[in-house]
Amino acid sequence: MLSQKSIRTKFILQLVSASATLIVIFSAILYQTIKISVFETITSSLRDYAAVIEKEIAPSNTALEYAFIHPVLPPEIRAKVVFLPKKNRTVELKQHAKGDQQLLSIFQPIWAHPHAFVVLTQEITQTDKMLERILRDILLINLSAIFLILFYALFLSRMLLVPIKILANKLSAMNEAFLRPVDTDTLPEEFLPLGKGINRLIDRIQTFVKYQKELFIGTAHELKTPLAVMKTKNEVTLLRPRESEKYIEALQSNIQAINEMNAMIGAILEIGRQEGAQFEEPAPIDLVAFLQERVTNFKILAHQEGKKIQLDIQTKYYQIVTQKTLLIHILQNFVQNAIKFSPNEGTITIRAYETPLEFMVTVEDEGEGIDETKDLFAPFKRYGNKGGTGLGLFLAKGAADALGATIHIANRPEKKGAIASLSLPKNQQKINKKRHR
Structure with a gap:
């Protein structure tokens, strides 16, 4: 049974109904054309005979009908003269039945008398039966054609679904340990966008699985090391009695390690919160006003660290x-890193501007810059002499991927420092621009 929700069912029904309608219309036109052609041939012949006889016959009796035989008439045509009190003396045709016979008569006025007509009658029973046979044959051909179209529609719909079934089988055989891109070279042109979309999704899944594995391994390593150090220090401290200062030193070292582990656990929990934020309903915001509002908060944070923030926005709305x-998380990470790595009294510049294809937000600091050969977005990777969990940029990258945006970090080309950029593509973010006059 074909489901009513199936595209294949709808395709078959639409193709069969449209084809059947065209066949019926064409057959009706064909039958009417054949019928008209046959009757026009008979009618034309009767007109010719009536025109010849009309010129030769002069009625001798003006009150009675009478039949006659004329040498030009074939045997199947009967002729007679009738008197009819008609005002309209034009040639008329009349088809009528007599018993089992079908007859066609033509009434030709005889100009020698105002009420006289010569009537030629031809039996068209066989012609009528022939037309009925033609109609039955056309109906049988129509039914056969509709069944053939139905079978063709079933075959065609099955053939069109083959690429989808192949893709479905490949996807069902995949798991996180066996992810392979779909070979788009073997797909029909109509399915190329679907194949490319699946490959993009597979790439994102592979990246997600890779980062998740790195995250789990990194988490275990980052937590295991301080725990082992704490255990060793405690064991060494307990080997023999010591001064109270040594115990206090060991406890303070343990508290510091615990604080570092708490910070790391907090960062890991932030990953869970960020994944939940990806299900947040997108809402329209004025990005310029949003940046101005956030920068006000960032300035307070930078002032506490003895640094300055300036804003340079090149569009009004x-x-x-x-x-x-997710957007807040990316910007907050950029600014916090800039504050962390900028020197005292340093200036952090936040810029925002449009290009034909995207809206750019950049955060520039005056720090030592970065090593551009390193993967800055890998989890638990720390660079420079500043502390941290090494998860900030990893989380920012995940947030950008969820937004369909891209982030990039590079050294400033003309002066010391790094520049972190966020690119929001217009075609992906459904951007609606409005200029203030």
């Missing part, structure tokens, strides 16, 4: 539909 929480 820019509306975007996005997930606000």
